[in-house]
Amino acid sequence: MKAAISIIIWKFLKGALGVKTLNDLKPGQLGVVEKIVCDKGLRRRIVDMGITPGALVIMKRIAPFGDPIEINVRGFDLSIRKSEAQNIQIRERK
Numbered sequence: 001m002k003a004a005i006s007i008i009i010w011k012f013l014k015g016a017l018g019v020k021t022l023n024d025l026k027p028g029q030l031g032v033v034e035k036i037v038c039d040k041g042l043r044r045r046i047v048d049m050g051i052t053p054g055a056l057v058i059m060k061r062i063a064p065f066g067d068p069i070e071i072n073v074r075g076f077d078l079s080i081r082k083s084e085a086q087n088i089q090i091r092e093r094k
Contacts, residue, residue: 031090038087
């Protein structure tokens with residue numbers, strides 16, 4: 001229950017503070033993973049794919065209807081859902 005409340009608060013603050021998440025990137029843009037904010041099970045799945053704090057992420061492309069998105073992390077192309085990507089806080093890189 002405590003984790004669910006913190007996720008709800010995070011999503012509210014994201015909009016208020018202007019924090020960028022992975023699904024905010026456009027194709028060709030780069031970002032560095034800052035934080036993963038989600039429940040324990042999803043966090044484990046994301047980390048197992050190699051998406052860890054400090055990792056460089058390149059947005060490759062977005063599916064025609066917007067979901068899923070294709071990213072490149074550590075030299076591997078991955079497809080993830082937008083709902084998962086919005087849990088990954090990033091710092092945009094030029």
